[in-house]
Amino acid sequence: xxxxxxxxxxxxxxxxxxxxxxxxxxxxxxxxxxxxxxxxxxxxxxxxxxxxxxxxxxxxxxxxxxxxxxxxxxxxxxxxxxxxxxxxxxxxxxxxxxxxxxxxxxxxxxxxxxxxxxxxxxxxxxxxxxxxxxxxxxxxxxxxxxxxxxxxxxxxxxxxxxxxxxxxxxxxxxxxxxxxxxxxxxxxxxxxxxxxxxxxxxxxxxxxxxxxxxxxxxxxxxxxxxxxxxxxxxxxxxxxxxxxxxxxxxxxxxxxxxxxxxxxxxxxxxxxxxxxxxxxxxxxxxxxxxxxxxxxxxxxxxxxxxxxxxxxxxxxxxxxxxxxxxxxxxxxxxxxxxxxxxxxxxxxxxxxxxxxxxxxxxxxxxxxxxxxxxxxxxxxxxxxxxxxxxxxxxxxxxxxxxxxxxxxxxxxxxxxxxxxxxxxxxxxxxxxx
Amino acid sequence: xxxxxxxxxxxxxxxxxxxxxxxxxxxxxxxxxxxxxxxxxxxxxxxxxxxxxxxxxxxxxxxxxxxxxxxxxxxxxxxxxxxxxxxxxxxxxxxxxxxxxxxxxxxxxxxxxxxxxxxxxxxxxxxxxxxxxxxxxxxxxxxxxxxxxxxxxxxxxxxxxxxxxxxxxxxxxxxxxxxxxxxxxxxxxxxxxxxxxxxxxxxxxxxxxxxxxxxxxxxxxxxxxxxxxxxxxxxxxxxxxxxxxxxxxxxxxxxxxxxxxxxxxxxxxxxxxxxxxxxx
Numbered sequence: 001x002x003x004x005x006x007x008x009x010x011x012x013x014x015x016x017x018x019x020x021x022x023x024x025x026x027x028x029x030x031x032x033x034x035x036x037x038x039x040x041x042x043x044x045x046x047x048x049x050x051x052x053x054x055x056x057x058x059x060x061x062x063x064x065x066x067x068x069x070x071x072x073x074x075x076x077x078x079x080x081x082x083x084x085x086x087x088x089x090x091x092x093x094x095x096x097x098x099x100x101x102x103x104x105x106x107x108x109x110x111x112x113x114x115x116x117x118x119x120x121x122x123x124x125x126x127x128x129x130x131x132x133x134x135x136x137x138x139x140x141x142x143x144x145x146x147x148x149x150x151x152x153x154x155x156x157x158x159x160x161x162x163x164x165x166x167x168x169x170x171x172x173x174x175x176x177x178x179x180x181x182x183x184x185x186x187x188x189x190x191x192x193x194x195x196x197x198x199x200x201x202x203x204x205x206x207x208x209x210x211x212x213x214x215x216x217x218x219x220x221x222x223x224x225x226x227x228x229x230x231x232x233x234x235x236x237x238x239x240x241x242x243x244x245x246x247x248x249x250x251x252x253x254x255x256x257x258x259x260x261x262x263x264x265x266x267x268x269x270x271x272x273x274x275x276x277x278x279x280x281x282x283x284x285x286x287x288x289x290x291x292x293x294x295x296x297x298x299x300x301x302x303x304x305x306x307x308x309x310x311x312x313x314x315x316x317x318x319x320x321x322x323x324x325x326x327x328x329x330x331x332x333x334x335x336x337x338x339x340x341x342x343x344x345x346x347x348x349x350x351x352x353x354x355x356x357x358x359x360x361x362x363x364x365x366x367x368x369x370x371x372x373x374x375x376x377x378x379x380x381x382x383x384x385x386x387x388x389x390x391x392x393x394x395x396x397x398x399x400x401x402x403x404x405x406x407x408x409x410x411x412x413x414x415x416x417x418x419x420x421x422x423x424x425x426x427x428x429x430x431x432x433x
Numbered sequence: 434x435x436x437x438x439x440x441x442x443x444x445x446x447x448x449x450x451x452x453x454x455x456x457x458x459x460x461x462x463x464x465x466x467x468x469x470x471x472x473x474x475x476x477x478x479x480x481x482x483x484x485x486x487x488x489x490x491x492x493x494x495x496x497x498x499x500x501x502x503x504x505x506x507x508x509x510x511x512x513x514x515x516x517x518x519x520x521x522x523x524x525x526x527x528x529x530x531x532x533x534x535x536x537x538x539x540x541x542x543x544x545x546x547x548x549x550x551x552x553x554x555x556x557x558x559x560x561x562x563x564x565x566x567x568x569x570x571x572x573x574x575x576x577x578x579x580x581x582x583x584x585x586x587x588x589x590x591x592x593x594x595x596x597x598x599x600x601x602x603x604x605x606x607x608x609x610x611x612x613x614x615x616x617x618x619x620x621x622x623x624x625x626x627x628x629x630x631x632x633x634x635x636x637x638x639x640x641x642x643x644x645x646x647x648x649x650x651x652x653x654x655x656x657x658x659x660x661x662x663x664x665x666x667x668x669x670x671x672x673x674x675x676x677x678x679x680x681x682x683x684x685x686x687x688x689x690x691x692x693x694x695x696x697x698x699x700x701x702x703x704x705x706x707x708x709x710x711x712x713x
Binding site: 133137224227239249298365366390393418 | 440443444447448450451454455457458459461462464465523524526527529530531533534535536546547548549557558559560561563564567579580582583584586587590615643644646647651662665666669677680681684687688691692695696699
């Protein structure tokens with residue numbers, strides 16, 4: 001007992017605030033004061049290495065992102081922007097490590113002050129290993145995420161606030177920060193707001209109509225095939241799932257040949273057999289839209305058919321038998337038992353169907369390139385937002401507008417997804433329940 | 434009697450609907466298959482059953498010096514295999530950390546990444562292009578794989594974590610009492626139990642590079658570096674009407690093995706989907 005008190009008093013001389021201050025001054029100093037020599041030296045070396053290696057790069061990057069260059073043909077604004085963003089990311093990581101360093105110094109110093117005995121080196125190494133293990137596991141994935149997801153996102157957001165287009169493209173010209181001008185132009189300048197409105201409305205129509213139709217067809221067929229009088233169920237299901245199994249880029253390109261105005265089989269074989277005049281599938285926006293929706297339904301219903309079949313098979317028959325006893329009609333049973341059950345059980349996946357069709361670039365681009373072209377607009381007749389962004393980026397080099405539109409799309413989709421995810425259980429903490 | 438008649442009529446109606454759907458499903462596919470066996474390159478003379486079926490287009494793909502088909506196939510298999518392997522490794526590591534350890538920023542980080550992932554990727558591609566250029570991996574298959582692997586982590590780590598959470602922690606505790614460290618616990622105890630979900634991760638990441646078209650078309654420039662999707666698209670676009678029969682042949686050689694795998698695995702895909710999708 002006496003020894004304990006004595007030790008506590010002796011260690012009372014150890015001051016946590018001093019450890020914190022030292023660690024703020026230079027990473028590792030606090031640890032040296034705490035007499036964690038190995039940790040302290042490693043941290044000092046880390047900070048020195050960071051400063052020596054990245055000082056110039058970060059200096060250039062920060063200057064670059066603030067000014068976007070000052071001399072045309074010498075300063076490349078976009079590279080400077082990229083350097084700046086990378087510098088910000090590195091600084092953020094360094095700041096994180098720095099904060100952990102300060103926190104570590106304080107916690108350690110407080111422990112020493114309250115009379116804690118330092119374990120043997122071997123023991124403390126083991127503790128450090130266990131404490132840092134989850135970080136070691138997630139750091140590789142985290143670093144990749146930063147460069148593949150976060151950094152491109154920061155870049156896109158930055159571009160939305162610059163004037164980077166064909167007339168302001170490095171190295172010949174400089175790019176400047178312009179604030180919210182792009183967003184204002186999108187709403188006020190005629191060539192932009194007409195395109196924007198027509199593309200946005202078609203995107204919404206496309207999303208709602210094609211997704212709803214494919215869900216309805218999938219459900220209809222699932223209920224039909226599930227009828228207990230139908231035989232050869234396995235064979236029928238295999239046939240109906242087939243469109244899902246074929247790579248979609250292959251099918252879309254086959255469809256674009258089938259619908260071709262001149263040599264496509266639909267005009268030449270089917271319609272001529274029915275004595276209907278050829279239809280301009282690829283040159284009239286309305287017909288292209290009809291074709292696109294039909295193809296998407298063809299491509300999309302098998303997945304939903306499979307999903308609904310799975311749910312129907314696992315549904316208990318008791319409720320239906322009870323309904324039979326009450327004399328319910330078939331429609332009543334479908335309307336009040338099957339439909340709510342199936343839709344409720346699959347709601348998250350159905351919502352993902354809507355969001356993925358909202359951004360369904362492949363079908364629009366591969367079928368007709370968003371065309372036919374429309375006079376006086378920057379978007380084609382069947383461009384949805386995402387394919388319009390692609391055109392603006394890679395064809396007409398309106399990077400700034402493309403970025404601004406991306407930002408708007410992103411916010412819509414994220415808001416939609418956010419409310420959805422909040423409702424799913426996987427996100428609540430399992431251990432809290 | 435009238436009731437039986439009604440039932441027969443109904444069943445006939447159901448079969449008619451299914452038959453019509455079968456025709457609609459098979460027609461485009463059969464047309465493409467017929468095309469691939471038609472002589473010549475003209476699309477005008479084609480029908481589902483070519484009068485003189487020929488293998489010339491298939492032979493061209495494999496033997497012509499102008500054809501890069503085998504190179505593209507090899508590139509695609511390389512990217513697919515590497516992507517599948519690396520994705521499983523990184524995803525399971527991340528998921529293990531998320532499922533079994535408490536650490537700063539665990540939950541909010543997961544949330545944030547899943548939402549950020551929903552951002553449309555077009556602009557990101559410009560950034561990735563510049564970034565790959567900066568580190569010298571532009572126009573390489575490795576660069577493509579790195580982007581695929583990084584991009585798939587949020588969704589798949591979430592998927593695997595969900596699966597891992599259903600495995601009882603008592604198993605962990607028992608192993609720890611027996612003196613197993615975290616690595617041994619993971620490899621010996623958890624890994625075998627999460628194999629089913631890792632199989633799905635491996636399969637989807639194997640398929641992704643075969644289907645994907647935008648990203649490789651931006652990152653890869655040389656014909657000798659193309660994957661199948663980009664290669665075949667560019668091939669058709671060069672000379673639309675005259676290359677289409679060869680395209681059909683090339684496309685069928687991709688579609689058949691993939692469709693076979695899907696149909697073979699349909700039971701597992703459906704039950705996995707139903708379980709994963711409806712649990713939420």
